């Protein structure tokens with residue numbers, strides 16, 4: 001029973017690690033994340049060699065937590081664990097339904113969350129193929145998505161809203177260009193573009209959080225595309241960059 005022994009020592013490791021977190025709120029979220037089922041999935045990823053060690057939480061959000069993990073050869077990966085115990089999954093339904101890739105999906109909650117993680121993984125692949133700079137997908141297992149870690153040795157990359165950019169106009173143009181590539185080549189609309197979902201690696205914007213991106217034949221695709229462009233226009237206006245929403249929408253849709 002080497003496997004079971006391994007598993008128990010792994011569980012003890014996680015426990016030790018969890019106890020190091022002093023803050024009660026944080027501990028609550030760790031307890032939620034490291035429930036039995038999640039532990040099994042993380043363990044599988046460990047034993048498959050996807051990563052070797054969870055380093056720390058980069059973000060603890062409403063829908064899930066993102067961790068930095070290291071591989072055996074000292075590289076970093078990001079591990080996004082979708083929470084299976086909260087109710088925001090209701091919002092997920094409207095992005096999954098109407099997407100032919102997820103037709104016939106059972107509405108049972110866990111299944112929906114698995115489908116959500118799978119959707120994020122597939123969207124990361126599609127964006128990457130289209131030339132949009134997103135974290136490269138590495139692996140998806142149930143509600144866990146492993147992807148390229150965006151950051152350096154010291155810290156994770158910061159969200160656009162927390163960074164002073166040198167040339168906001170150039171960043172805006174790049175993001176709008178990514179939206180066009182996504183639309184034209186991957187037939188996807190991100191549907192949640194904002195200063196929260198763009199990470200800055202140096203002066204390079206990287207689009208994240210692509211779970212809710214929808215295909216163009218989704219009934220709300222055009223409406224959400226417009227919302228994305230307006231979001232960019234709103235944010236960059238504050239930095240002195242004017243984005244003509246109508247013109248940019250035409251550009252994105254132009255064949």
Ligand SMILES: Nc1ncnc2c1ncn2[C@@H]1O[C@H](COP(=O)(O)OP(=O)(O)OP(=O)(O)O)[C@@H](O)[C@H]1O
Pocket residue numbers: 058059060061062063064066078080135147148149150151156157159196197208209210
């Ligand atoms: N690949 C990555 N590399 C480094 N940091 C990441 C990565 N992916 C996500 N993050 C960090 O985790 C945060 C949350 O990730 P993401 O936006 O994908 O999840 P979310 O579901 O929107 O969570 P939240 O509810 O906190 O917004 C990001 O804002 C970013 O700081």
Ligand SMILES: [Mg+2]
Pocket residue numbers: 196197209
């Ligand atoms: Mg986000």
